[in-house]
Amino acid sequence: MKVLFDTNLWISFMIGKRLASLADVLCRNDVQVYMSELLLDEIQTVIARPKFNVIISQESRQAFVDMVDNVCHWTPITKQAESPIRDIKDLFILSMAESVPVDFIISGDKDLTELESHAGIPILSYSEFLNKLDL
Template sequence: MIRAVIDTNIIISGLFWRGLPKQVFEAVIEGRFVALTSQALLDELYDALNQNKFAANFAAIEMTADRFMNRYGTIVEQVESSEVPFDVIRDPKDRAVLGCAIGGNADCIVSGDKDLLVLKSYEGIPILTAAQFLQRLEET
């Protein structure tokens, strides 16, 4: 089974909107692959979801950030992150994604973040768009 780190931007887009990120998010829920996370990524997701700009989105799906995080924590595998050098990527926050992928022995990373996508891979782990990942998932 594929082991993949799903970046926060894909999770949030998949939770609140339609499109390819939603299909990735639904595949997480359906257990079609092992979704990996780390404490740093969980913290980033929690902080992002608690922004006021998502209050109406949560109301529309009759959910709260806390309830979502509790449920999300039961369907992902939390791993210990590996250290990633500071000079690998422009945005230091993206180091958490790379560290989770290394620490979790991921097969790929799924992101919509251009800073990550431009790398194409890190330590042999491909960095894929939602479309690329869904195609790979269908092929397995």
């Protein structure tokens, strides 16, 4: 199963929320998590904000990048999604999902989850995704 986690989920994982369940997901042979340079750039931009300095150490940030490099499947964004999404900054997530194409977009972003699906790709909350995996 090919999946795409959005930015806010990766940030949640980094600050310790649901980190154990992420490890369970990443260790599964039947789940491939996809990443793009643009998504990683956005994650790094967010965690570089001063408010995260007391929560996420430089070592943890580097460990995250190393982990992503080792466990995620890298993909270029080759499609340009069109969607009536409220936050245009989220459009690249939909474009990336189409480019792979993934089986599921996993998001904690209400703007995305309210869509329920995009281009036939279901958009699930992390809890809904874990239920699908029986975790």
